[in-house]
Amino acid sequence: MCKKIFYMVLAFVITLSCGINVLASDNTEQTIAESKKSFQQLDDKIKELNAEMAGINSEMDKLNKKLSDDNQNIAQTEKEIKLTENKLEQYKKEIEANKNTLGNRLRGMYKSGLDNNYLSILLSSTDLGDFFSKLSAVEKIISLDKQLINQLNSEKETVNQSMEDLNKKNQQLKELKKETEASLKTLDDKKQQQQQLAKQFSLQKEALAAVIEANETKLISHSIAAIDSDSSSETDVRNAISTLSGLIPQISTSSVKSKAQKYLSIAKDKLSAIIASKSTSDTVISRGSNDQYKATFSMSSTAYTGGYVTAIGLKPLRSPSGISTVAVDPSVIPLGSKLFIPGYGTAIAADTGGAIQGNIVDLYFNSEAECNSWGRRGITVNIVAYPNEW
Structure with missing residues (x-):
């Protein structure tokens, strides 16, 4: 869709480009009118492109902010994964240490004959109360060690699940980052196309501005020639003043307007000199005859x-x-x-x-x-x- 729009607008530019040469051959007034119309069309197109590029820049800012947030979340998740890995390794070491302790204790009890061998415990006891005390102590020690190992194994499983969740979250964040980068690339490509179009339109505007300037210069040239001529009559100068006064508000090229204003001032001074040089100072040619x-x-x-x-x-x-x-x-x-x-x-x-x-x-x-x-x-x-x- 973006390419279609690009080629449609490009065709419009080419059409305008061809039109400039045609306009230059038409009469001055029609050329100015058509040039101004084309100039306005280009100006409107550039404004539309600038508005679209402003929207693209806004979307790109949002995506860049999202990309920054994604990177921070990925970094934080990877940090949590590292901490969880360290924690998991610590649990493994604690479980292994407790298993070794329990194994050593059981081997010691086995060697001393106290590993649930009730006869050995009975024979080593001084009385029945001592027997039950030793038996209770052995069972309690074994039970506590087993509970500790079971608890560590449970915590280890919890940490393992956390690791899986974190890895899954990390993968999702990386996929989101990839999608965001793809969206940014698409917007950047569109922005580059629009910048190229805006540049082409600006060149076309410059060309049309040159046509308008040339024809507005032509429009005031007769009056300027009359003002510059040493043979111009008072009527000629008055007509030139009247013409320039009427055209100045309608001229769009600043250099041409400045030139017209300059010659208007010259014409007024020249008219004053002509009137002053006449023997009858108040002679005014009637426009009614x-x-x-x-x-x-x-x-x-x-x-x-x-x-x-x-x-x-x-x-x-x-x-x-x-x-x-x-x-x-x-x-x-x-x-x-x-x-x-x-x-x-x-x-x-x-x-x-x-x-x-x-x-x-x-x-x-x-x-x-x-x-x-x-x-x-x-x-x-x-x-x-x-x-x-x-």
Whole structure:
């Protein structure tokens, strides 16, 4: 089962690996969206693997603790076996010594004629009372010696049984230890496989991060070129500032975001210098004249909120002073187009929807209350720039 999962996930990795080269050839917005989606899938897989490895580590800790306990129990049992062996050997010596003592005593009594030979005891006695005293003493001595030997033999049997029990317990503990070691080996093998998968996923994430970085860099390149150009007009710089202000919150690569922030600051300084150099300092180019726009549409607008990522891979955003995200019908307004909507502000055509067809635009807001307040109304949608023009 573990191998099956391993090969299934490995196939997933290979699929993603092949997909990176395909993504690089698509348009910038779609590439970013698909790259972010794949990046998120890999990130989720790595989190799942890390969670599973944490569980495996916990199980391995328990098994290692059990193995340590087994080793201690085996050591203690072997110590008890050694002590019992010593005790058994001592009983053997005591039994043998008592047998020798009894044998010597019986031989002595035999030689002296007192070994249950009542005639000998009678003849050696001074009177009848002495006879019974000697007879009682002989029988008592023999009885006590026999009782002692019987007791020692009984204790010896008890110790022998203890030895058998201890050996059996020791064998069971060793079998449990062997099972625990086998379980640890199985878990360790599974952990090694998951670590290898996590490593492969991390490499895939790095590759996707590079694709995302390259395409986010491409997304801000037009604005940066306008800021760097000595021939850029005030309108060009203003558009670059507006574009970068709207894109910065949606950029996920820290280096690209830092670059965009840096050029946003440069653009603001450049705009100040352009305004200061003009004879009429308050001249502002109106965004309302039709000759500034690529196209103008009269459309019906709706409002929406929520969502994780737009169709072109940007985070949905409502920024009255920057660039907001709106949903359009791509057959009417190309995805990635920069728009200006009176009463709403500057926006990017970043999303689509099943109900957004024809001359309908869905405007993004940050809350349900704002959506309800906007409602459904007629608006003018001006295309400021097409996808490859800004």
